[in-house]
Amino acid sequence: MPDEFSRIARYLAPLAGEAGLGLKDDAAVLAPPPGRELVLTVDQMLEGVHFLSGEDPALIARKLLRRNLSDLAAMGAAPLGYLLTTALPVALPEDWLAGFAAGLRQDQEIFNIELLGGDSSSSLHGIALTATLLGTVAPGAALRRNGARAGDEIWVTGTIGDAVLGLQARRGQRKDPTGFFTQRSLLPAPRVGLELAGIVSAAIDVSDGLVQDLSHIVEESGLRAVIEAGLVPASPAAAALGEEVLQARLTGGDDYELILAVPPGRAEALKAACGDLPVTKIGAFEPGAGVCVLSGAGTEMAFKSLGWKHF
Template sequence: MTDEFSRIARYFVPLAGEEGLGLANDAAVLKPPPGRELVLTVDQMLEGVHFLSGDDPALIARKLLRRNLSDLAAMGAVPMGYLLTTALPAGLEETWLAGFSAGLAEDQKIYGISLYGGDSSSARHDISLSATLIGHVAPGAALSRGGAAPGDEIWVTGTIGDAALGLKARFGKLADPTGYLTGRSLLPEPRVGLELAGIVSAAIDVSDGLLQDLGHICRQSGAGAVIVADDVPASKQAAAFGAAMLEARLTDGDDYELVVTVPPDRVAAFKSACGALPVTRIGHMVAGEGVEVRDRAGGVLRFGKAGWRHF
């Protein structure tokens, strides 16, 4: 592998925006758009935990960005750019870095972002990656987890559980003949660009499992939630597994869809703001605490876990 500075010049300087000053200084200089507030989020991906050793480096790069872009989407922020840190083992091939930087470049074009700077280091064994995404919102317009109230409806974007089943398929635990579920596991679609300020009362992205992440809204809002399992939208590929994979779909996470709460009188505005993006009502907020899952007949369903635990 080339030395650190040659690596930066070859693979990362071409990705830098003007804020990054050619990656030739100790820090970037960022001027937010006039009258806007900055929103920052950071996420990491570790080899053997968040991706597998043989995964396509371009997809690893894109998922690293998209996990963070999903956090910005959950806050209603417009993405601007990012800081990147890498810790790479000495024996890593140049082709891996070329693929990784190509993946970054592809999603920079899609989402209109650029690299501001970061840090590079060596790793003794596995690859460690981190990205800090920076976005902006109108003053006071950032969405939060804490505004839901009893009576609000609970909605989700897209379909829930594809990524969880895709990961199982990658480990040979279930069949994925079309590759759709695997693709959803490798490359999520963050729901950036939705103008939900003043419409939804609370929002979060589904990263650690629908039940666990909805539970965060409940705790921050001081309310409870009731959802109907059969109403949680599934792709036709996921639906084919029926009830056998219900718990995995609701608790395993990695969807990067949004779950939001919407006052009933704002539902029409919510649907309009989402445009062609499919959205589904899955339940409602109630007085109390925690998330209760029911079947169509009203019976309570219980699961062994609520979602992914990092420790």
């Protein structure tokens, strides 16, 4: 692999926009759009933890960006650009970095973002990647986890649970003849661009599992959430697997859909804001604490784990 500076010049500098100064200075110089507030988020991906050895570097790059883009979507922010850090094994083939850069470029074009800068180093223990995404919102319009109110309805975008089934397929634990689950796991679709300010009162993305991420809204808003497992939307492929995968779907994570607290009477406004993206009501917030998931029989479900554990 070439040295650090030639590697940056060859693969990463072409991804930098005007604010990144061609990656030739120590920092970027960025002027946010007038009258907007900055929103920042950072996420990392580690080989063997967030992706498997030997997987397509272009898809790894795109998922790295999309995990962070989903955080911006949950705050109602429009993406602006990103910082990137890489720690790569010295023996990593050069074509890996070429594929990684190609994936970054592809999603830069899709989401209209640019590389602003970052850092690179070598690694003794596998590939480590971090992206810091910057976005903007109108002043005071950022969606928070603490805004839910008793009586608000709980809605989710898209379908829940495909990504964990895809992870199982990638690990050889599940058959995936069409590749649908695998694709959903490798390349999530962050729900950026939805104009939700003034419609929803709280939001979070489903990164660690529906039940666990919903619990964050509950804790921050001082409420109890009651949802019906049978209402949680499933793709046709997941629905065909039935009850066998229900707990995994509710707790598996990596879907990067949105959980939304929606005041009564705003359902039609929510659907209009989401356009062709399906949204589904799955429950409501009420006074109390914790998350209650009701089975089809109306009894409260118990879970071995509420979601992904980072430690």
